[in-house]
Amino acid sequence: MIRLDRVGKTFRGRDGGAVEALREVSLEVAAGEFVAIVGASGCGKSTLLRLVAGLVPASAGAVTLDGAVVRGPRAETAMVFQAPTLLPWADVLRNVTFPLRLMRRADARTEDEARALLAVAGLAGFEKRLPRELSGGMQQRVAICRALLQAPRVLLMDEPFGALDALTREEMSLELLRLWTARRMAVLFVTHSIPEAVLLADRVVVMSPRPGRVVDVVEVGLPRPRSFDQEGSDEFQRCARRIRAHIFGGRGGTGDGARAA
Ligand SMILES: Nc1ncnc2c1ncn2[C@@H]1O[C@H](COP(=O)(O)OP(=O)(O)O)[C@@H](O)[C@H]1O
Ligand SMILES: [Mg+2]
Structure with missing residues (x-):
């Protein structure tokens, strides 16, 4: 491939x-x-x-x-970079769904799937936080969720x-x-x-x-x-x-x- x-x-x-x-x-x-x-x-x-x-x-x-x-x-193709590259002005949920919205692939299920992935990554309850309110490790987990949500x-x-x-x-x-x-x-x-x-x-x-x-x-x-x-x-x-x-x-x-x- x-x-x-x-x-x-x-x-x-x-x-x-x-x-x-x-x-x-x-x-x-x-x-x-x-x-x-x-x-x-x-x-x-x-x-x-x-x-x-x-x-x-x-x-x-x-x-x-x-x-x-x-x-x-x-x-x-989705990529997770060495350092988390999140949009500083967007909350966690909007960061995770951003690529799909950009590519116009977001639909009714997108937000639920994003929440489910965030929960798996130990980030339930942080959906509305901004990147600067999270530790570096948490930011990286958000970046990983963002990549995975693109399937x-x-x-x-x-x-x-x-x-x-x-x-x-x-x-x-x-x-x-x-x-x-x-x-x-x-x-x-x-x-x-x-x-x-x-x-x-x-x-x-x-x-x-x-x-x-x-x-x-x-x-x-x-x-x-x-x-x-x-x-x-x-x-x-x-x-x-x-x-x-x-x-x-x-x-x-x-x-x-x-x-x-
Ligand atoms: N945009 C760039 N401009 C100039 N040199 C670069 C650039 N990106 C990487 N390099 C150089 O290419 C080499 C390989 O870098 P990199 O792929 O980041 O290595 P690794 O990820 O294995 O640590 C390094 O010497 C680095 O300095
Ligand atoms: Mg490297």
Whole structure:
């Protein structure tokens, strides 16, 4: 469904300098698949999501969605950014329903669905609050609800739980998995957390430091539904060790038995 074919991205600075963020990235994500992306800070993970979202053009190669080249934002794609990006003047409920109203897809059920999602995210009773009256973690949960309400076929999440405390983070991960199981959209999920990537994803894409390339794709064989109890399992440990070896253990190898483990 989503296809990146030898995608490169180079940013040109105002001083004429160039930053090569991504090089020859090829990746396919099937409809309904959950793919996590991990890699060092600055390796181009956010850039990769922006390319798929149609927010920036590729410098080389092509990004396609259902075979069509992505040239701009599309209605079937929703994105959750690293930092919550809410409209400061609109209350929580209006923030969550904003994209659907903008796209003229809001109907009689929209508000009820928004309230239900907010309740799941622990935000019942906050519908009429303004963003500045909420903590950073709560704002991010509003942004996640806003993306989910669009019922996207492609959900792009850029370290969405980074601002949340550990407990809320676990709760939101499991809730995301429940929603994904019910709706089966394709998810591209960027995270710093190797355990989070393994727990959530069907496959974990490991990227090299800048310029970002795909150095490994780890298939996670854990059965679903997933739970944090699986962190102790052999399969979980195998996946986590292999990813860690790429990130901390220098170059090459499959990572099995590498010193970073
Ligand atoms: N709009 C931009 N203009 C110039 N350089 C950028 C821009 N966006 C990202 N970069 C650079 O591209 C590289 C990758 O950035 P990013 O995708 O944000 O990495 P990550 O999300 O993995 O931390 C970084 O070196 C960053 O400074
Ligand atoms: Mg980033």
